[in-house]
Amino acid sequence: DVKVTQSSRYLVKRTGEKVFLECVQDMDHENMFWYRQDPGLGLRLIYFSYDVKMKEKGDIPEGYSVSREKKERFSLILESASTNQTSMYLCASWGALRGEQFFGPGTRLTVL
Amino acid sequence: GENVEQHPSTLSVQEGDSAVIKCTYSDSASNYFPWYKQELGKRPQLIIDIRSNVGEKKDQRIAVTLNKTAKHFSLHITETQPEDSAVYFCAASTGNEKLTFGTGTRLTIIP
Numbered sequence: 001d002v003k004v005t006q007s008s009r010y011l012v013k014r015t016g017e018k019v020f021l022e023c024v025q026d027m028d029h030e031n032m033f034w035y036r037q038d039p040g041l042g043l044r045l046i047y048f049s050y051d052v053k054m055k056e057k058g059d060i061p062e063g064y065s066v067s068r069e070k071k072e073r074f075s076l077i078l079e080s081a082s083t084n085q086t087s088m089y090l091c092a093s094w095g096a097l098r099g100e101q102f103f104g105p106g107t108r109l110t111v112l
Numbered sequence: 113g114e115n116v117e118q119h120p121s122t123l124s125v126q127e128g129d130s131a132v133i134k135c136t137y138s139d140s141a142s143n144y145f146p147w148y149k150q151e152l153g154k155r156p157q158l159i160i161d162i163r164s165n166v167g168e169k170k171d172q173r174i175a176v177t178l179n180k181t182a183k184h185f186s187l188h189i190t191e192t193q194p195e196d197s198a199v200y201f202c203a204a205s206t207g208n209e210k211l212t213f214g215t216g217t218r219l220t221i222i223p
Contacts, residue, residue: 040121040215040216042118042213043156043201044213045211045212050209059113094209100161101146101158101209103155103157105154106155
């Protein structure tokens with residue numbers, strides 16, 4: 001079974017801190033995604049990657065960056081966290097074999 | 113880019129009745145339309161999907177219909193049960209694996 005894991009379920013950070021959210025998948029999937037989920041706004045794509053060291057901006061990339069040094073790992077970086085980045089962050093991976101996105105459990109980030 | 117609108121935002125139905133959630137999309141090049149279910153505190157999971165070469169697809173109590181001309185697609189759940197209570201998201205893709213999601217529908221099944 002596909003497994004997508006995220007480094008933390010809950011995270012509390014201070015304004016201005018650098019924040020790293022990590023995602024790991026174990027199915028050798030090519031594509032990986034980072035979303036943020038907010039009530040009433042659904043799932044909005046921040047960044048995605050279709051290969052190691054490749055990245056593409058999603059719909060709301062401002063204030064975020066990403067890193068994909070290994071195929072199984074995709075990191076989301078908040079260079080200087082702000083209160084409006086308080087949200088649920090979901091990672092997903094996609095494989096051509098089954099053609100669906102598999103989501104991680106999510107990280108609820110609170111920025112104080 | 114693609115824009116997906118989803119309605120209603122909340123829906124309550126009596127157990128055993130049917131529920132319908134509707135989505136519209138803007139990009140006529142979109143050709144893949146999945147539906148995800150997210151139970152409280154859990155991750156979204158794919159429940160059914162449809163591609164643009166098909167008008168309807170059914171899986172037990174769940175069905176999805178697609179009208180390419182009108183650019184809308186719908187999720188139908190029949191004989192609803194308490195475990196159907198969740199948030200449902202529609203999405204659209206032009207086939208490059210990048211999904212654009214709707215804003216979600218919170219479905220509550222009333223026993």
